[in-house]
Amino acid sequence: MQRDIMTARVAQAARHWPARLLAVVATLATVNCACASGDLSDISDLGPPEPAFSTGIQSARVTQNGNGNTARVDQSGLNAAEVMQQGVANTALSAQTGQLNWSALSQSGMANHFGANQSGARNGVSAAQTGNDNAATVAQTGTGNTAKVVQTGSANTAYVQQSGINLGVSVRQTGNGMSASVVQR
Numbered sequence: 393m394q395r396d397i398m399t400a401r402v403a404q405a406a407r408h409w410p411a412r413l414l415a416v417v418a419t420l421a422t423v424n425c426a427c428a429s430g431d432l433s434d435i436s437d438l439g440p441p442e443p444a445f446s447t448g449i450q451s452a453r454v455t456q457n458g459n460g461n462t463a464r465v466d467q468s469g470l471n472a473a474e475v476m477q478q479g480v481a482n483t484a485l486s487a488q489t490g491q492l493n494w495s496a497l498s499q500s501g502m503a504n505h506f507g508a509n510q511s512g513a514r515n516g517v518s519a520a521q522t523g524n525d526n527a528a529t530v531a532q533t534g535t536g537n538t539a540k541v542v543q544t545g546s547a548n549t550a551y552v553q554q555s556g557i558n559l560g561v562s563v564r565q566t567g568n569g570m571s572a573s574v575v576q577r
Contacts, residue, residue, distance in 0.1 A: 449470070450467050450470065450471060450472070451471075451472035451473070452465040452467065452472070452473045452474075453473070453474045453475070454474075454475045454477075455475070455476045455477070456476075456477045456478075457477070457478045457479075458477065458478050458479045458480050458482075459480050459481070460480055460481040461477040461478075461479065461480070461481065461482045461483070461499075462482075462483045462484070463475045463477060463483070463484040463485075464484070464485045464486070465485075465486045465487075466485075466486070466487040466488070467486075467487075467488045467489070468488070468489040468490075469488070469489055469490045469491050469493075470491050470492060471488040471489075471490065471491070471492065471493045471494065471510075472493075472494045472495075473486040473488065473494065473495045473496070474495070474496045474497070475497045475499075476497065476498045476499070477499045477500075478499070478500040479499065479500050479501045479502050479504075480502045480503070481502055481503045482499040482500075482501070482502070482503065482504045482505075482521075483504075483505045483506070484497050484499060484505075484506045484507075485506070485507045485508070486507075486508045487507075487508065487509045487510070488508075488509075488510045488511070489510075489511045490510070490511050490512045490513050490515075491513045491514070492513055492514045493510040493511075493512065493513070493514065493515045493516065493532075494515075494516045494517075495508045495510065495516070495517045495518075495519075496516075496517070496518045496519070497518075497519045497520075497521075498519070498520045498521070499520075499521045499522075500521070500522050501521065501522055501523045501524045501526070502524045502525070503524055503525050504521040504523070504524070504525065504526045504527070504543075505526070505527040505528070506519055506521060506527075506528050506529075507528075507529045507530070508529075508530045508531075508532075509529075509530070509531045509532075510530075510531075510532045510533070511532075511533050512532070512533050512534045512535050512537075513535045513536075514535055514536045515532045515533075515534065515535070515536065515537045515538070516537075516538045516539075517530045517532065517538070517539045517540070517541075518538075518539075518540045518541075519540070519541040519542070519543075520541075520542050520543070521541075521543045522543070522544045522545075523543065523544055523545045523546045523548075524546045524547070525546050525547045526543040526545070526546065526547070526548045526549070526565075527548075527549045527550070528541045528543060528549070528550040528551075528552075528563075529550070529551050529552070530552045530553075531552070531553045531554075532552075532553075532554045532555070533554075533555045534554070534555055534556045534557050534559070535557050535558070536557055536558040536559075537554045537556065537557075537558065537559045537560065538559075538560045538561075539552045539554060539560070539561050539562075539563075540561070540562045540563070541562075541563045542562075542563070542564045542565065542566075543565045544565065544566045544567075545565065545566060545567045545568045545570070546568045546569075547568055547569045548565040548567070548568070548569065548570045548571070549570075549571045549572070550563045550565060550571075550572045550573075551572070551573045551574070552573075552574045553574070553575045553576070554574075554575075554576045554577075555576070555577045556576065556577055559576045561574050561576065
């Protein structure tokens with residue numbers, strides 16, 4: 393019953409998400425809320441560890457402390473996601489299709505926005521946002537791509553798009569009003 397309540401709250405909150413987050417994501421299939429965690433790669437030094445695949449099923453974990461935080465996870469295939477939110481009015485969206493893709497996000501502060509859209513196999517994204525009004529979007533297709541985004545401060549924006557095999561990027565923003573855009577193919 394608690395899972396049904398959480399699913400209803402997430403669906404209701406998604407109606408109010410900024411258009412820039414929703415534009416990145418196509419509608420995907422199902423959300424399963426089985427939980428597992430473990431450290432699968434070296435890019436999650438900041439933020440939560442990557443979700444594990446030891447259960448052989450979809451894995452999604454959302455932890456929220458504060459007020460007005462919203463998170464949505466859409467997955468199709470064998471993928472995993474973890475979202476940790478603390479603060480007020482933070483939004484997170486993780487959409488994944490394919491096999492063994494993972495996303496891990498930690499948000500603390502107010503009005504931070506994060507969106508991830510991954511398709512293919514063995515792609516991973518790790519993000520940590522601390523501060524207020526930060527926005528980050530990561531879109532990855534292909535195999536074995538990794539992205540790490542760390543935003544500390546306020547009003548920072550980051551966009552990462554990777555399409556290919558075994559590409560990697562790390563974006564670190566410390567301060568206020570910074571902007572980064574990375575496209576790799």
